[in-house]
Amino acid sequence: LVVVIDIDDLYQTKCAAAVTKAAKETMGAIDFVLYYLEGQHNLENHEDCKRYLNKASTYLAGSQIDDLDREHYINLLSQKTKFSKTLIQRLVKWVLSKADSKMEKVLTSNRIKSQRQSKNLNRFEQADHQIIQLLLTDGWNIVKFDSLGISLYSKMCRDLASLIVQKYYESKGDKKVELADLYSAMPQEMITLVNQIMSESYPPSSLDELAKVVVDDLASKRHEKSLEQQILEVDDLKKQTELAEELINKRRLKSRRINKED
Structure with missing residues (x-):
């Protein structure tokens, strides 16, 4: 049996x-x-x-x-x-x-x-989930995350990270936050998210590397979206050209950086 x-x-x-x-x-x-x-x-x-x-x-x-x-x-x-x-x-x-x-x-x-x-997750969602994994396994990562003031990509992950930080300081510096303490303060959809995150497998990454994705790279992506919107909205041809050149240069730099990292 x-x-x-x-x-x-x-x-x-x-x-x-x-x-x-x-x-x-x-x-x-x-x-x-x-x-x-x-x-x-x-x-x-x-x-x-x-x-x-x-x-x-x-x-x-x-x-x-x-x-x-x-x-x-x-x-x-x-x-x-x-x-x-x-x-x-x-x-x-x-x-x-x-x-x-x-x-x-x-x-x-x-x-x-x-x-x-x-x-099925985009790179920002993956970075969110990897950061949550780090926060759940080591109290030092929580302290560092809090000191850096990192804002995650998705609202649910932001709320979850805030809860982890809160529970960590309430525990007065235990080595890590216990899942049972977190679960007692979570809605069901957040419990489901935690279970999903803890079942996912990723290559090792540091908190600094992941923070760069959700902070710097996300800011860059949002800036590109803003440039695209401005190009559509502006009537002046010269201004359109300037914005388009800025967008092209930005994407070239990003492409070079990605190729260099690979």
Whole structure:
């Protein structure tokens, strides 16, 4: 029996408060899921206890933990269910062997989906998403982002970045902002955006490089649009020519810079 437990699904249903509470009390993800599953089953009933063990073993097999931690949780499951440690070890090993090929297919599918999602974004949206990834993984990036006064391309990403900065300073300088704290202050559409951003894969880039895209390059693009509009609106032929030359020169410089970078 292979059971997939979706923490996002738990959060969005009746366990929203429990997820937030668990995160704030520094309960680990595995401890929380085992605790949640235990509450859904009657361990005094043999069949229900077997269902609990199957689900818990499946989750444990799929968790990224070392052998010592896995041994700890196997002992814990043995104590709770009264099933032998040897039996649970065999069950976890069986789940791992069955799940490997299926997991590889899922991971491959997710990578392809992530690549398609990021390809559908323009370069400014991609820079927005990469910056959000950096903000969610390192508090130093948040401090630097705030000090530079960077304004992101999309309104939703601007609002999300502001919330991350706010939560970081409220946490009094923790190493990073916890997703559970963010989720509790977000509308559903922003939660969906965060989940999408964290599933996307990009080549490594620094905050300075990405800031240049959303600040300098975006300003340049907007200036080009402004020149195009002025050319259409002005009646004076000489002025039109001057604006057109400025626009052409600007695009030539940008083309040279891009070719040089390549």
